[in-house]
Amino acid sequence: MxxxxxxxxxxxxxxxxxxxxxxxxxxxxxxxxxxxxxxxxxxxxxxxxxxxxxxxxxxxxxxxxxxxxxxxxxxxxxxxxxxxxxxxxxxxxxxxxxxxxxxxxxxxxxxxxxxxxxxxxxxxxxxxxxxxxxxxxxxxxxxxxxxxxxxxSREQMNHHVAQLGQEVKTKNRHGLENEKLVFVKELELLSGSIPNTAKAKTFIDVTSGLFASIVPLMDNDTIDDFHVLHLLRSYRTAVTHIRSATAGQSADLIIQLYGQVLLDIVHSLRFLERCLRNPLSFAKKEVVDEILSTTKDFDTFDKDLLNGSFKSLDTSILGQRAGLRKVFAASNSAIVSKLNPIFDIEPSRPCRISARHPPATIQTVSSWSLLSSYSDVKRLLWLHGPGSCGKTQLATTLMEVFGQIDVPSAYFSFDNHSAEDSINTEPPSLNAMTRTLAFQLASYVEGFGQGIANAVQSAGIDELDFAELFNRLIIVPLQVHSRGRGEAATQVGTLSKFDPIVIIIDDLDQCSESQLEELLSVLGDNLTRLPKEVRILVFGRTLESVRMTLEKNPMASIVEYSSSMTGLDGETLASMMPLSPSRASSIKWAATASPTTATFATAGNSASSNGAGGSSGAHSPPSSRRNSASGPKGKRTSGSLGSINEFEIMEVSR
Missing domain, CATH: 2.60.40.150 (C2 domain)
Structure with a gap:
């Protein structure tokens, strides 16, 4: 008008x-x-x-x-x-x-x-x-x-209502942009306050990586800026409440509290990511109620501290995994007997490291692993680096983190794991890998065991070659399980069906040449058949043959285990998921040596590697490299934080 x-x-x-x-x-x-x-x-x-x-x-x-x-x-x-x-x-x-x-x-x-x-x-x-x-x-x-x-008039009324809504939207948008910057600064200060030996240090990198990966999703006019703004603000409130409520407390306790709130933030960010990828979900009452409830929990986090109602981060996730395997084996002895998996393939104790994993590596791998199937990320990520740099330690650390946030993961290593047999240096077979991963998925993933039981009870499973066995025990059960979860979640109207399942394959370089060729071929052929929530995370030394194969596969990503970066590489992020780093300009993207690369500015502690050396280039024969709870060669470090002087709580200045 x-x-x-x-x-x-x-x-x-x-x-x-x-x-x-x-x-x-x-x-x-x-x-x-x-x-x-x-x-x-x-x-x-x-x-x-x-x-x-x-x-x-x-x-x-x-x-x-x-x-x-x-x-x-x-x-x-x-x-x-x-x-x-x-x-x-x-x-x-x-x-x-x-x-x-x-x-x-x-x-x-x-x-x-x-x-x-x-x-x-x-x-x-x-x-x-x-x-x-x-x-x-x-x-x-x-x-x-x-x-x-x-x-x-009616037209004027509509115009004024729209104008008022736009003013509120603009105000919330400005507040959201500022809150993103402040939250990143809070993570930087928190990282500088916690020793590298603390488990909470890893949680900071996981939080930073996940937050960096969903920031571009907030640049959307259809999302609920008001609730997102107050949710982010409550994260910062919880962190500052710990700082003020724990004055004079021991360093061990304070680190435990910081680790707990960071895990809660990761839980919340994962839920928020699903909502941001589906903006219509903000119109659902149950989604708004969940956001409001979470915001309230973070706002009152200090009261929980004073009441002592928080859980310890010292829970042995690896011990819990071993317990789940024993329970499944005991209640499904016939199935496990036919599977014939390797029981002790996983590390039995958490790693104690004296140097921090590269923040960029943790941020990249964790964010890729934890994003929902809404994101449609690539199905396989190969993390490569020199020998003894800490890749297996990182795999163990990620299993613990995933366990803390209820993300199921299965693990297999091609390193000869038998400590009693020092003569046999041959890596496990590909069939053994398939049977072991199937056993672990049945043990850790609710509802997955029935698919494995059906596959094992079918005739001729012992005569199958690797490609068919992998299809029968891994691909098909994952597809059936995904459909079942999707149907159940649709009936109750929840977003939980998009929780990821991570399969970790370690020590890829220990495969023989024939194994390596066959494994990469079967994985490459099946990546598009995997459900969107399934991620295959492969660790190994830098091998040119692996690089050349995976570079040709559009469903695979390649990331280097590098200590030269201190943040999530924007170019890598864009290559792994449908996000554009340029849209996240409000979060301090700092130019690096390459004009096409950006670095997410997070905790700036420089990380050093745990060792040096390793091979690159052509594939070399497998060596007898032993895993230990303390990681590759080097002294086992104590878990003690030492004196209180090592830990300093920094005040936030704005």
Whole structure:
């Protein structure tokens, strides 16, 4: 509507007049008129007049009657008030007085002047319009007492509502951009406050990587900025509450608390990521209720601290995994006997490291692993690096982190794992890998065991080659399980069906050449058949043959275990998932040596590698390299934090 853009935003384009009273009315002969009043005006060269009041016979008639709603008005619309006299019912009324033309803007100014002069602001204001008598002039000029009310038209109402909504949206958007920056700064300060030996240090990198990967999703006008803003603000509130509520407490306790709140933030970020990828979910009551409940939990985190109601991060995830394997084996002995898996392939104790894993590596691998199937990330990631740099330690650390946040993962290593047999240096077979991964998935993933039972009980499983066995025990059960979870989740209207399942294959370089070729071929052929929530994470030394094969596969990503970077590489992020780093410019993307690469600015502690050396280039024969709980060669370090001086809580300054 054209009137909206031209009209003063403080007034509506529809008007209603209340004709209150006339003063000093006279007929031409001085008699008492039988008077009525109306107003006439022009709209787009068309003459329009209002409804006419009833007739009152008096020199000062009172009507107190409202006109009809006058629509389509503009500030320059001119109004002329006309008083008429009715001599007899059947005769045409005659005009006895009228005003000069008044624009709508002038009428509003007259009302404003009357408002200023009125003491009782609760009573609607009347104002007077001079009239001119038709015919003989009277001693006192007549006048008309009016009351004026303007209304917003439907179009104006919609416009103002939309404008108000946009103003609120803009305010929330600015607040969200600022809160993202402040949260990143909080993570930087927190990282500088925690020793490298603390498990919470890894949780900071996991949080930073996951947050960096979903930041671009917030650049969407359809998301609920208000709730997202307050959720991010509550993350920071929880961290600052720990700082203030634990003054004078031991370093061990404070680190435990920081680790707990970071794990809770990771849980929340994963839920938020699903919502951001499906903006319509913000309209669902259960989603809004979940966000509000989570926000409240973070806002009151300090009360939980004072009550001591938090769980320890020292829970042995590896011990829990071993327990789950024993339970499944005991209750499904016939199935496990046919599977014949390797039971002790997993590390039995968590790693104790003296140097921190490269933040960029942890951020990249964890964010890729934890993003929901909404993200449609590539199905395989190969993390390569020199020998003894900490890849197996990182795999163990990730298993522990995944266990803390209820993400199931299966693990297999091609290193000869038998400590009792120092003669046999041959790597495990590909069939052994398949059977072991199937056994672990059945043990760790709820509802997966039935698919494995069906596959094992089918005839001829012992005669299958690797490709068919992998299809029978891994691909098909994963597909069936994914469909089952999807159907169940659809019935209850939840987003949980998109939780990931991670398969970790370690020590790829320990395979023989024939094994390596066959494994890469079968994996490459099946990546597109994997459900979207399944990720295959492969660790190994840098091998050119592996690189050349995976570079040709559009469903595979390659990441180097590097200590030279301190943040998530934007180019790598873009190659792994459908996100554009350029859209995350609000989160301090700092230019690196390559003009096409950006680095997410997070905790700036430089990480050193745990060792050096290793092979690259052509594939070399397998060596007898033993795994240990302390990681590749080197002293086992104590888990103690040492003196309180090693740990310093930093105040946030903004």
């Amino acid at each position: 054209g009137e909206i853009s031209d009209f003063n935003s403080n007034h509506g384009s529809e008007l209603q007049l209340t004709f209150r009273k006339c003063f000093n009315l006279r007929k031409k002969n001085g008699g008492i008129p039988n008077a009525a009043v109306y107003v006439k005006y022009m709209i787009k060269d068309k003459k329009v007049k209002s409804s006419v009041t009833s007739f009152r016979k008096a020199h000062e008639p009172e009507w107190c009657e409202n006109s009809n709603i006058l629509s389509g008005l503009r500030p320059e619309t001119e109004f002329t008030f006309v008083v008429i006299d009715s001599v007899a019912p059947l005769l045409k009324p005659t005009k006895i007085a009228e005003s000069r033309p008044y624009t709508l803007k002038t009428l509003l100014e007259l009302r404003h002047e009357a408002d200023i002069a009125t003491k009782d602001k609760m009573v609607p204001t009347d104002f007077s319009i001079p009239l001119v008598s038709v015919g003989e002039a009277t001693a006192e000029a007549p006048s008309l007492l009016l009351r004026l009310r303007e209304f917003l």
